[in-house]
Amino acid sequence: xxxxxxxxxxxxxxxxxxxxxxxxxxxxxxxxxxxxxxxxxxxxxxxxxxxxxxxxxxxxxxxxxxxxxxxxxxxxxxxxxxxxxxxxxxxxxxxxxxxxxxxxxxxxxxxxxxxxxxxxxxxxxxxxxxxxxxxxxxxxxxxxxxxxxxxxxxxxxxxxxxxxxxxxxxxxxxxxxxxxxxxxxxxxxxxxxxxxxxxxxxxxxxxxxxxxxxxxxxxxxxxxxxxxxxxxxxxxxxxxxxxxxxxxxxxxxxxxxxxxxxxxxxxxxxxxxxxxxxxxxxxxxxxxxxxxxxxxxxxxxxxxxxxxxxxx
Amino acid sequence: xxxxxxxxxxxxxxxxxxxxxxxxxxxxxxxxxxxxxxxxxxxxxxxxxxxxxxxxxxxxxxxxxxxxxxxxxxxxxxxxxxxxxxxxxxxxxxxxxxxxxxxxxxxxxxxxxxxxxxxxxxxxxxxxxxxxxxxxxxxxxxxxxxxxxxxxxxxxxxxxxxxxxxxxxxxxxxxxxxxxxxxxxxxxxxxxxxxxxxxxxxxxxxxxxxxxxxxxxxxxxxxxxxxxxxxxxxxxxxxxxxxxxxxxxxxxxxxxxxxxxxxxxxxxxxxxxxxxxxxxxxxxxxxxxxxxxxxxxxxxxxxxxxxxxxxxxxxxxxxxxxxxxxxxxxxxxxxxxxxxxxxxxxxxxxxxxxxxxxxxxxxxxxxxxxxxxxxxxxxxxxxxxxxxxxxxxxxxxxxxxxxxxxxxxxxxxxxxxxxxxxxxxxxxxxxxxxxxxxxxxxxxxxxxxxxxxxxxxxxxxxxxxxxxxxxxxxxxxxxxxxxxxxxxxxxxxxxxxxxxxxxxxxxxxxxxxxxxxxx
Numbered sequence: 001x002x003x004x005x006x007x008x009x010x011x012x013x014x015x016x017x018x019x020x021x022x023x024x025x026x027x028x029x030x031x032x033x034x035x036x037x038x039x040x041x042x043x044x045x046x047x048x049x050x051x052x053x054x055x056x057x058x059x060x061x062x063x064x065x066x067x068x069x070x071x072x073x074x075x076x077x078x079x080x081x082x083x084x085x086x087x088x089x090x091x092x093x094x095x096x097x098x099x100x101x102x103x104x105x106x107x108x109x110x111x112x113x114x115x116x117x118x119x120x121x122x123x124x125x126x127x128x129x130x131x132x133x134x135x136x137x138x139x140x141x142x143x144x145x146x147x148x149x150x151x152x153x154x155x156x157x158x159x160x161x162x163x164x165x166x167x168x169x170x171x172x173x174x175x176x177x178x179x180x181x182x183x184x185x186x187x188x189x190x191x192x193x194x195x196x197x198x199x200x201x202x203x204x205x206x207x208x209x210x211x212x213x214x215x216x217x218x219x220x221x222x223x224x225x226x227x228x229x230x231x232x233x234x235x236x237x238x239x240x241x242x243x244x245x246x247x248x249x250x251x252x253x254x255x256x257x258x259x260x261x262x263x264x265x266x267x268x269x270x271x272x273x274x275x276x277x278x279x280x281x282x283x284x285x286x287x288x289x290x291x292x293x294x295x296x297x298x299x300x301x302x303x304x305x306x307x308x309x310x311x312x
Numbered sequence: 313x314x315x316x317x318x319x320x321x322x323x324x325x326x327x328x329x330x331x332x333x334x335x336x337x338x339x340x341x342x343x344x345x346x347x348x349x350x351x352x353x354x355x356x357x358x359x360x361x362x363x364x365x366x367x368x369x370x371x372x373x374x375x376x377x378x379x380x381x382x383x384x385x386x387x388x389x390x391x392x393x394x395x396x397x398x399x400x401x402x403x404x405x406x407x408x409x410x411x412x413x414x415x416x417x418x419x420x421x422x423x424x425x426x427x428x429x430x431x432x433x434x435x436x437x438x439x440x441x442x443x444x445x446x447x448x449x450x451x452x453x454x455x456x457x458x459x460x461x462x463x464x465x466x467x468x469x470x471x472x473x474x475x476x477x478x479x480x481x482x483x484x485x486x487x488x489x490x491x492x493x494x495x496x497x498x499x500x501x502x503x504x505x506x507x508x509x510x511x512x513x514x515x516x517x518x519x520x521x522x523x524x525x526x527x528x529x530x531x532x533x534x535x536x537x538x539x540x541x542x543x544x545x546x547x548x549x550x551x552x553x554x555x556x557x558x559x560x561x562x563x564x565x566x567x568x569x570x571x572x573x574x575x576x577x578x579x580x581x582x583x584x585x586x587x588x589x590x591x592x593x594x595x596x597x598x599x600x601x602x603x604x605x606x607x608x609x610x611x612x613x614x615x616x617x618x619x620x621x622x623x624x625x626x627x628x629x630x631x632x633x634x635x636x637x638x639x640x641x642x643x644x645x646x647x648x649x650x651x652x653x654x655x656x657x658x659x660x661x662x663x664x665x666x667x668x669x670x671x672x673x674x675x676x677x678x679x680x681x682x683x684x685x686x687x688x689x690x691x692x693x694x695x696x697x698x699x700x701x702x703x704x705x706x707x708x709x710x711x712x713x714x715x716x717x718x719x720x721x722x723x724x725x726x727x728x729x730x731x732x733x734x735x736x737x738x739x740x741x742x743x744x745x746x747x748x749x750x751x752x753x754x755x756x757x758x759x760x761x762x763x764x765x766x767x768x769x770x771x772x773x774x775x776x777x778x779x780x781x782x783x784x785x786x787x788x789x790x791x792x793x794x795x796x797x798x799x800x801x802x803x804x805x806x807x808x809x810x811x812x813x814x815x816x817x818x819x820x821x822x823x824x825x826x827x828x829x830x831x
Contacts, residue, residue, distance in 0.1 A: 258731025
């Protein structure tokens with residue numbers, strides 16, 4: 001008897017501990033708005049696709065003296081009639097990224113011609129460190145398989161959670177995932193950050209990570225549902241979130257530590273990837289708490305939902 | 313969950329040590345079979361070129377249709393059926409007409425499934441080589457879906473061989489040449505950061521023919537107008553082929569001692585020598601066009617009969633051009649033109665920079681996580697860290713054992729694994745803390761902490777694994793390397809958490825079971 005009151009007291013404290021559930025409505029509206037905003041951005045502003053998905057040529061150039069600037073590289077390239085040339089600084093002071101949509105794809109000397117042109121107007125103090133050339137057919141295939149991969153991963157998670165839990169949980173998890181993917185892409189659209197193959201990899205990893213986070217809380221919700229029949233799902237989710245909170249924070253922190261390390265020291269090529277992942281970890285952690293769980297509340301998950309599963 | 317039998321302890325230790333050793337073999341020279349393995353570096357880390365080539369099969373298809381005309385004529389003639397007005401329509405259809413009373417006989421022959429020599433039947437595809445349409449007495453044949461597959465497969469096989477010979481001739485370091493789909497070929501050339509020469513060589517079909525130039529200015533059925541290279545002129549060239557590149561057994565660049573010009577000298581096989589001798593003896597005074605890929609590269613006047621079976625091609629070549637032409641002739645012609653549809657080249661110093669950056673990021677990420685865990689969990693943080701370090705050894709060890717390819721995103725996958733691997737231990741430790749709230753017996757609390765967190769740990773890892781598997785099948789190139797490290801990382805993480813960390817925890821807890829506030 002004493003033990004039981006103790007547990008009740010603990011639980012009471014737990015509910016009071018951090019009242020996440022009080023803000024379900026507020027954050028739900030914010031999430032909803034964010035998703036709408038992201039979809040709006042994706043439709044009207046679109047994504048800044050890199051050569052992987054748009055086709056064209058990318059050249060990473062390193063200047064070995066200081067005489068080169070973005071302007072004179074661009075001017076000299078504009079003389080060759082390459083169409084829309086973009087020249088940007090890339091990481092270190094003397095590295096540049098040149099991008100354009102190339103026309104005569106089958107000329108094997110194309111890159112050499114550009115090199116010759118550049119050295120005739122700017123001197124020999126540079127080298128091409130990386131050249132990527134993606135034809136229109138390949139880029140559209142890469143884009144298609146990227147989209148399929150993301151959709152497939154969402155579908156797989158939906159089914160997995162359905163098998164491991166109940167459809168209500170699966171719906172909550174998938175809504176959280178959808179939010180993470182859409183909002184991350186929304187941020188990429190807003191700041192015109194480049195989408196390339198590694199961003200697709202990042203998005204899929206975000207799907208895995210966000211799912212991981214959601215599953216841990218759901219696992220606790222299910223356990224608590226079995227334990228307490230008299231606590232409403234509204235409070236039960238809050239207890240579960242609080243019980244797993246320190247784990248959520250610690251794991252997000254260690255993952256972020258690793259990601260910040262890739263972002264700061266892993267070189268320019270991994271910047272976009274690690275940035276997408278950092279965003280994804282934030283959104284994933286947030287959505288596990290404020291999207292996945294409120295949906296359980298909304299769908300009136302109760303002990304019956306779980307017991308029905310046991311009966312089957 | 314805390315009990316380990318002696319045999320298990322032994323197995324865990326043994327297994328771990330083996331992989332630590334394999335991990336270390338990356339840095340040690342050894343002649344041993346297993347332990348001399350090294351992890352493969354992807355092109356983005358060691359520098360090199362990746363080319364994706366697509367075979368343009370349309371000329372092959374037209375050619376095959378053209379070639380089948382005599383076969384059709386001969387076959388039906390033997391059956392007393394006269395086929396008329398052969399035509400190739402839109403490079404896709406072979407059309408001919410038959411007498412009205414023979415229509416049904418011809419269609420029966422075309423639809424025959426047993427030993428059909430004229431329209432081969434593939435039982436495994438349940439399809440003929442040709443599909444056909446009948447418009448009154450006009451037959452229109454085109455290759456069926458599977459007929460096309462057969463053509464594509466065979467031209468891909470041939471192209472692969474020719475490409476391999478050409479690339480081998482250049483002598484690059486361990487090239488990898490692989491088929492993709494049925495009309496593409498991937499060429500990976502480690503260490504080669506400027507692929508323009510290879511691209512030049514692969515861009516040429518190298519279809520060489522020797523034919524007579526004939527007088528006149530109008531194309532006829534047996535002749536065609538061809539451009540003369542390095543010249544605005546055109547020449548009328550006979551379609552009859554005296555010799556083709558297939559008759560060449562050797563070709564080398566050399567210097568003509570009389571003109572001091574760089575030429576390509578070639579040697580013909582027996583059949584070729586005979587034919588060449590005959591043609592040159594009857595054709596003295598005529599011009600012989602040497603046609604490469606539809607262009608006349610030179611058209612010397614025949615002065616003497618050449619019976620020695622060797623000769624020279626001159627065409628105002630530079631030495632490099634002569635070398636490349638000789639190489640192409642030695643390696644043989646491609647069955648169809650190739651298009652380079654994707655190209656990625658990384659210079660060796662960018663590769664090295666990426667490796668350095670990756671290692672620094674890994675070291676820093678690793679240290680940050682290790683410090684964090686020690687501050688947060690003290691002695692258990694130390695245990696988690698030992699598991700984490702061994703996890704890294706296991707991960708790289710397994711990648712080494714399978715000679716997996718490590719790419720830059722792959723390194724990112726390893727760093728990410730470091731960040732996410734502690735998750736399992738965190739889940740378990742947090743659960744143990746909770747269990748300790750209601751349970752005084754340390755051993756029981758630890759045991760149920762491990763037990764109750766199991767489903768969450770497994771589910772959490774399986775979801776990441778699923779994402780990695782999808783990425784492996786859908787991703788390409790370096791991204792594939794990321795999915796491999798991520799997936800292998802999950803297995804090594806589970807091993808290090810449930811065997812190494814749990815073993816260490818068990819030893820520590822059993823020794824200190826009477827202490828308060830252990831975690």
